[in-house]
Amino acid sequence: MRAVVVEAFGPVETAQVVELPVPEPGPGQVLIEAKAFGVNYPDMMVIEGTYQFKPPLPFIPGKELAGIISKVGPGVDRWKPGDRVIGQVEYGAWAEYVAIDENTCLAISDKMSFEQATSMGMVYQTAWFALFDRGQFGPGDVVMVTGASGGVGLAAVQIVQAMGGTVLAGVGSPEKMDAVRAAGADHIIDLSGDDLRESVRAEVFAATDGHGADICLDMVGGDVFEACMRGLAWRGRMVVVGFTSGTIPTIKAGHLLVKNIAVAGIQWSDYRDKTPEIMADAQARMMELFDEGKLGVELMKSYPMDRFAAALTAIRERRVVGKVALIP
Ligand SMILES: NC(=O)c1ccc[n+]([C@@H]2O[C@H](COP(=O)([O-])OP(=O)(O)OC[C@H]3O[C@@H](n4cnc5c(N)ncnc54)[C@H](OP(=O)(O)O)[C@@H]3O)[C@@H](O)[C@H]2O)c1
Structure with a gap:
């Protein structure tokens, strides 16, 4: 699978897309096949090493993805292969397959595209x-x-x-x-x-x-x-x-x-990590508001995954209105 990898903190252009093995979901985890990645202001800071939390090097950046569950690990009964979800992590989202704690997955409305879903997350x-x-x-x-x-x-x-x-x-x-x-x-x-x-x-x-x-x-x-x-x-x-x-x-x-x-x-991130059930309730309410036409998602642009640096540069240069996404 392909993933964005940061070998050393620095300008966003120094991160690279590389080939890595597909991970196996462990106990309590699901494997998500990514369909879109959210791009957020803090992603730029994480890659540069200026964010409050610095991941151990090397690492895969990205805090959210939307996709389809392709496999579930031992002990998972909330989700099944084929479910459409948003996955949220501290880092590690920008990969074609991501193994993730089942509690940090959130259901996506059937009416919502994967790109829209990455905009309705963090x-x-x-x-x-x-x-x-x-x-x-x-x-x-x-x-x-x-x-x-x-x-x-x-x-x-x-x-x-x-x-x-x-x-x-x-x-x-x-x-x-x-x-x-x-x-x-x-x-x-x-x-x-x-x-x-x-x-x-x-x-x-x-x-x-x-x-x-x-x-x-x-x-x-x-x-x-x-x-x-x-x-x-x-x-x-x-x-x-x-x-x-x-x-x-x-x-x-x-x-x-x-x-x-x-x-x-x-x-x-504290709501994601300390109170996942409150996070899930809030997200479900927002999905209802989306279905009722009360919350709309205007995605400004999608970039191919290889162009992650261009997406982050657009954010830095204040050229983005709303959200941008990456497509694997
Ligand atoms: N506390 C949390 O848990 C949490 C979670 C998510 C995000 N954040 C933070 O919240 C902030 C906004 O995130 P976002 O995703 O909405 O970012 P964003 O999409 O890039 O939007 C930020 C907005 O701030 C304005 N801005 C950008 N650079 C500026 C500058 N140098 N001086 C003044 N205004 C500037 C821009 O509007 P104008 O061009 O119209 O001024 C821009 O639309 C970021 O600092 C991010 O790190 C915090």
């Missing part, structure tokens, strides 16, 4: 848990989403809309605003300006009749995070999701006190 789950678990979303809440044109961002825009909230979508690249509006954003907040501290607060309060945002899901960090803190409503909840700006912000505790603000972080 980014939707991150948005879901950031919103409901960490952000304590309630009906009618106003939710500010930064990096709204990205994978997690567009998923968050759609989920808030499907659940009856109001979405303020923060967009840093003006050419992406139409796509974010089409995904259901109620208001666009321009994150391309020079004085975000003043402009974001003014735009958020103008869009909400002076109320502010009940929740902010922040993918960007840096100046954007600081500006969004100022746009929060009384008892607002700030959820730290990522730092695409490259700057991890510092919080002044006094700001939390004066407006009764709560700040929470999210680590998607």
Whole structure:
């Protein structure tokens, strides 16, 4: 089988597609024949060696795939050959066959293609848990989403809309605003300006009749995070999701006190590893919303597996709106 392999941490172009033996599923594992791979922002960081967890070298990168179960290991009774699943791992997904813990597989709706399924995994789950678990979303809440044109961002825009909230979508690249509006954003907040501290607060309060945002899901960090803190409503909840700006912000505790603000972080992989049953329930609910036409998946582009570096470079250069996938 073919797989992407990283021999040494470095630029994404230094990883290679190589031939490896097909693995055997062990006890409690299933073997998935891959039909599509998810490409996520953190994959780039893992290959470069800048991610919080560095796999032992050499390794196969990739955190998610969608495919068909071709074999089950001893003791597996939840799945059978032929089942269509999403598989999620810390690393190791970008191979034509992947042996994986049965608990980290999630069922795919019959109406959904494999490419769509790779787009409905990590980014939707991150948005879901950031919103409901960490952000304590309630009906009618106003939710500010930064990096709204990205994978997690567009998923968050759609989920808030499907659940009856109001979405303020923060967009840093003006050419992406139409796509974010089409995904259901109620208001666009321009994150391309020079004085975000003043402009974001003014735009958020103008869009909400002076109320502010009940929740902010922040993918960007840096100046954007600081500006969004100022746009929060009384008892607002700030959820730290990522730092695409490259700057991890510092919080002044006094700001939390004066407006009764709560700040929470999210680590998607913990839901996968510590509470797989909660993950499966959330995914099943999102599949229902997909079947009802309430969550749509706009895949921007699929690349052949050999072109993984081009897919990651498109993400790095902010040319992606939504998601890209790899096809084995
Ligand atoms: N905490 C978790 O468990 C978890 C899970 C998944 C992802 N993440 C993190 O969440 C973030 C978003 O992931 P994603 O998959 O949605 O990424 P993505 O698809 O690449 O989207 C990120 C968005 O951020 C904006 N952006 C990119 N570079 C930027 C920069 N230098 N300065 C300001 N804005 C920039 C872009 O929008 P504009 O061009 O419109 O600004 C882009 O659409 C990443 O940091 C990722 O590592 C965290």
